[in-house]
Amino acid sequence: MLDFIQQPWHWSIAGLFIGLTVPILLILGNKPFGISSSLRHICAACLPSSVTNGINYFNYNWKEEKWNLFFVTGVLIGGFIAAHFLSDPEPIQIAAETKAQLANQGIQDFAGLMPTDLFSWESLGTLRGFVFIVLGGFLVGFGTRYADGCTSGHAIMGLSNLQVPSLIATICFMIGGFLMTHFGLPFLLSL
């Protein structure tokens, strides 16, 4: 049984479970599935009022959205459990073409879920690491809040509810990703 869980899961199983999160959260407490809103709640909860004063965006009762913070804490714990107790000892599979392209562009570590060439404390001190970790993170935070949702809130929850704005947002997520991968990354990986 454990062996069965330890191997990487098929996309249909993962998709099924992620899709089921939508009705589970709705039935548990009428909560719309979404994760990037947690960024706003953490800001509202943690920043001193002297900082948030006058910023309407952070002046709301974040305590009513506390469930979302419990939820993302759970995601973090789940990541820990999966990586430490359910992980697959084999190196992850990567499409040969992508592996060759990335190796060409300077990635050397293909052993784990993320290349340590980019995502490690040593890398953080380099210009390249800074771009991928810090600038990338900033874009994720700013972009998802500006778009009012991320892959979960728009691509999954929004599309599940047949929302046109969510379709537009999802298409823009993809366009942004394609542009960055094909036009930005060749240069940024060479930094």
Added chain:
Amino acid sequence: MSKSNIKALEKDDLIIVHPKKVKQESAIAHLKYMAVGVFFGIVFVKAEIISWFRIQEMFRLTSFHMYGVIGTAVVVGIISVFLIKKFNIKTLSGDKISISDKTFTKGQIFGGLMFGFGWALTGACPGPLYAQIGSGFGVVAVTLLSALLGAYVFGLLKDKLP
């Protein structure tokens, strides 16, 4: 203003200040959301959605994996929401389930593109960020802090943006 007017005003104010409270759930009750999160985090790792390489494959069109995951999730979500509406399914505590509509703003275009850039760089949407940290990539905590800074700067600029 007459005394009775002030009284009426106070009464109104009270209604405005304390809108009919949505049942607040206790901290213990919130643990069920954490449990869903734990499950969700495990799925993220086991399906390699938190993998930077999987996101690269998606944007390089060299693997069907991520399209399969998101596509299946959307189909399951659409069917679920349809059934909930059709059979008027209630929450566990018997409340009506209502999903608010999304309103279109230019943010979905500009913000969407920005998030797309960040997604290709970090290999993570906000959900996987948390799971990546949990799974041992401590440096991703810096990515998360940076994302929080991004959210904060957005809050600062919100009214000035298109």
